[in-house]
Structures are given as C-alpha cells and as structure tokens.
Amino acid sequence: TQLLEQSPQFLSIQEGENLTVYCNSSSVFSSLQWYRQEPGEGPVLLVTVVTGGEVKKLKRLTFQFGDARKDSSLHITAAQPGDTGLYLCAGYNAGNNRKLIWGLGTSLAVNP
C-alpha cells in the first residue's frame, strides 16, 4: 500500500517567518500535487510537479520534487496570515488504479 507521510502535522508560527513542510513516501510517484484547504472548504490545487528534482515557485511558495520522485517539500518565505490552512500533498501513480494517494496534511497557523 502506498502511503504519503506529511510532517510536521501542526505548525504555528509568527508572521514573517519561513517554514518548510515535507511529504515523504517509500513509493515512486509519476506526479505529486500540493493543495491548500481552508476550514469548511474544499482543497485548492496549488501546484503539480512531475520531474525528479523539479522546483516550482508560486510567489512566496517554493515546491520541490525529490530526485527519486518519492518525496516533496513546500517552503514558504515570509509567511503571512493568509497562508493559514491545511496543506495536503497527493501522489499519483498510473499503476495504482489511477487513484490519488493523499497525505494527512500539515495544519499551518500564521499568527499576526
């Protein structure tokens, strides 16, 4: 069974700080996605990474896919209260009945 482990589970920081959250697996994925979910809402897709070693930037967010395509990280620079939410990673492997495998998420609180 493929699993995605996210760490840390909870993170509370002050506005302006930097942070990194991780998404790890022992399995290889053909692509990996990051989502952000606000309370009472559905997850919103932030980015998809498909190539080992790939780095993508979305304003203050930097996403990296591991060289072996088994792990990924999300780095936020100068966090703002608007970054507060649940960050979820999801891996896709065409061989796994085309299902997305989801991590449990990192709950981030950015305090003003």
Place this chain on the structure above:
Amino acid sequence: KAGVTQTPRYLIKTRGQQVTLSCSPISGHRSVSWYQQTPGQGLQFLFEYFSETQRNKGNFPGRFSGRQFSNSRSEMNVSTLELGDSALYLCASSSASSATEAFFGQGTRLTVV
C-alpha cells in the same frame, strides 16, 4: 468557467436515515471522485465515476453508493446513517481520462445525530 458545485452545503440527519449528496463537475470534466474527510482520517477515497461507470472504489461499506449521469453530474447516497458518518464529503472533478489533478467543490458537511 464555473467550478465544482456541491449541494447541499450542510445537512443534519438522524441515525438510520439515508442521504443523497449531489455534485456538478466543471464543464467538460468526465471524471468525478468522492471523498470523506474527517479530522483524524484525512481524505478517504470513496469512489470514482467516469462516463457513468464506477471506475474505482475505496474501502467503504455497501451503505455508501454513487452514480453518475450522462451530463457527468454525480450523486452519492449513504443509507442507514451512523454517527461515524458525520464528515465533510468532497467531490472532485478531473478533466483527464486518468485521475491526475483534482478540482474540488466546497463540500457537504453532514452531521448525523
């Protein structure tokens, strides 16, 4: 382009009742997946429909069922509700023939009392 629409947003039901939730995917998307989300278990995959056929199924009891119509709209039904069925039910649509990027609706918050 309109997003994924789920109705209703909130529901309160009594144990033993049944419930039907609705999802309208993004126009042109033929794949619809349903998830149950609870604080302790995260996103749990229920099933996926593609062109009116169930293509994938998660590990949920038979009380959970779904269907998809010719216009790609989907419904899920939960019969004989239990307290543990209280959760946020999310629908996601995808454009590709395989489940890659998912676009979610706002969800239906179901409370079973």
